[in-house]
Amino acid sequence: MSPAPTDTAPQGSIFVVILSIALLLLLAALDQTVVSTALPTIVAELGGLDHLSWVFTAYILTSTVVAPLYGKLGDLYGRRVMVYAAVALFLIGSLACAMSGSMGALIASRALQGLGGGGLFVLALSVVGDVIAPKDRGKVQGVFAAVFSLSSVIGPLMGGWFVDAFSWHWIFLINVPLGAVAVVLFGLNFPHKTQIVGHQIDWLGAGLLTAALSLIILVCSLGGRELPWDGAAAQALIAAAMAATAAFLWAEARAAEPILPLQLFKMNAFSVTSGISFLQGAVMLGTLSFLPLYLQISLGYSPTHSGFLLIPMTIGIVSSSTISGIYMGRTGRYSILPRIGMALVAAAMGMMIGFDTTTTALFFSAAMLVFGLGLGLIFPVTTTVVQNAVPRNLMGTATASGVMFRQIGGSVAVAVFGALFALRMGGFAGLPDTASLSPASLGKLPAELRETAAQAVSFALHPIYWIVLVLALIGVALALILREIPLVGRMVPKGE
Numbered sequence: 001m002s003p004a005p006t007d008t009a010p011q012g013s014i015f016v017v018i019l020s021i022a023l024l025l026l027l028a029a030l031d032q033t034v035v036s037t038a039l040p041t042i043v044a045e046l047g048g049l050d051h052l053s054w055v056f057t058a059y060i061l062t063s064t065v066v067a068p069l070y071g072k073l074g075d076l077y078g079r080r081v082m083v084y085a086a087v088a089l090f091l092i093g094s095l096a097c098a099m100s101g102s103m104g105a106l107i108a109s110r111a112l113q114g115l116g117g118g119g120l121f122v123l124a125l126s127v128v129g130d131v132i133a134p135k136d137r138g139k140v141q142g143v144f145a146a147v148f149s150l151s152s153v154i155g156p157l158m159g160g161w162f163v164d165a166f167s168w169h170w171i172f173l174i175n176v177p178l179g180a181v182a183v184v185l186f187g188l189n190f191p192h193k194t195q196i197v198g199h200q201i202d203w204l205g206a207g208l209l210t211a212a213l214s215l216i217i218l219v220c221s222l223g224g225r226e227l228p229w230d231g232a233a234a235q236a237l238i239a240a241a242m243a244a245t246a247a248f249l250w251a252e253a254r255a256a257e258p259i260l261p262l263q264l265f266k267m268n269a270f271s272v273t274s275g276i277s278f279l280q281g282a283v284m285l286g287t288l289s290f291l292p293l294y295l296q297i298s299l300g301y302s303p304t305h306s307g308f309l310l311i312p313m314t315i316g317i318v319s320s321s322t323i324s325g326i327y328m329g330r331t332g333r334y335s336i337l338p339r340i341g342m343a344l345v346a347a348a349m350g351m352m353i354g355f356d357t358t359t360t361a362l363f364f365s366a367a368m369l370v371f372g373l374g375l376g377l378i379f380p381v382t383t384t385v386v387q388n389a390v391p392r393n394l395m396g397t398a399t400a401s402g403v404m405f406r407q408i409g410g411s412v413a414v415a416v417f418g419a420l421f422a423l424r425m426g427g428f429a430g431l432p433d434t435a436s437l438s439p440a441s442l443g444k445l446p447a448e449l450r451e452t453a454a455q456a457v458s459f460a461l462h463p464i465y466w467i468v469l470v471l472a473l474i475g476v477a478l479a480l481i482l483r484e485i486p487l488v489g490r491m492v493p494k495g496e
Contacts, residue, residue, distance in 0.1 A: 071400025090116025316372020
């Protein structure tokens with residue numbers, strides 16, 4: 001662990017920095033989900049239905065790929081300048097999205113937006129390590145966990161409201177004034193980097209990591225859907241991803257200043273929390289991706305009502321992440337939190353295994369509350385633990401790695417679970433294609449087929465709940481080997 005610096009930043013400035021970063025993080029997180037309810041309107045205006053999935057994939061791909069780069073460059077040149085770069089890309093991308101006149105232009109703009117959004121994810125978590133003492137970081141990380149959770153629920157609701165009240169363009173335009181205010185507040189209160197040291201950037205490692213992550217995300221996003229797993233294209237992508245990953249590891253072992261130092265994996269805190277972050281992404285995104293379909297098709301709720309039924313999960317995350325932050329601040333300890341958190345996730349999966357077409361809203365909400373309580377105990381811990389354990393000059397790199405592993409875990413889970421879901425749905429005769437299932441299309445089916453579709457979705461999701469249960473138990477096992485390094489009251493210098 002790095003030595004304790006002596007000066008501290010003013011408390012009022014710290015509050016404004018955290019507030020501004022939380023707003024930027026909310027905007028970046030919302031843009032992962034806010035488009036979903038507006039897509040039918042966007043497609044009706046721009047066309048390009050066959051490229052619809054790329055509106056999501058482009059943002060996820062670029063935001064995941066740039067995460068390690070922002071982490072390393074923030075360590076080398078300071079978080080302040082990298083926040084400016086990320087916000088600029090995000091806001092330019094938002095304007096480009098709003099002005100898009102074709103689906104191709106929108107997809108390209110979403111990719112540009114992701115180049116900035118991915119940086120905001122990483123830098124928000126890294127800035128906490130710059131301005132908050134280790135014992136108090138869990139509280140702020142808990143706030144950021146609540147922001148992530150809130151975005152997953154209010155994003156689709158906001159998207160629908162903007163489309164109904166104004167137009168789909170405002171989904172992206174609203175980012176500009178809010179982002180501008182946030183970055184001005186940040187710039188006025190976050191300290192400048194006072195010491196510039198010459199560095200040798202690992203361009204080869206950065207390029208190979210970008211290639212490896214791009215190929216992995218493409219395999220996860222397209223495999224089993226647009227590209228059959230047994231097809232030559234999917235297999236070529238998998239082989240290329242493996243080759244790029246091997247080449248990246250070879251380059252990092254020889255680089256003077258690697259983009260992702262391999263020696264970090266020798267640290268218990270880094271390797272264990274990376275595994276937990278991967279599982280956390282798989283558990284959360286893999287589960288949440290299919291719950292709206294279950295609510296709308298199997299239980300017959302409207303899209304708006306189904307969004308409200310996910311609120312207990314948000315309440316659970318906010319409550320338990322706040323509790324975990326307070327616990328870490330008062331005791332300086334953390335190892336018990338991910339153990340309990342993963343156990344609660346496993347318990348929630350046990351409840352979800354009982355989901356069928358007769359499940360009540362009360363039982364569903366109770367399962368969501370337990371699920372959220374489990375996730376909330378994990379969210380603040382992984383980042384806080386790593387930032388407490390690694391040297392200060394590697395804090396951004398280590399933080400970015402956690403974001404990267406979480407994104408990859410979610411992408412892999414969504415791809416695998418999607419293929420499994422489609423396979424199980426294929427066993428029911430007479431149903432429309434899975435991708436076209438919606439409350440609207442369901443209403444046009446005969447009553448007998450509507451009931452079959454409801455049962456099919458419920459049946460197809462059961463193996464997913466079992467897999468997530470196993471992943472949560474693996475998470476418990478990982479948390480049991482997490483070594484405790486007591487959190488201390490280390491503060492940071494005024495100059496970054």
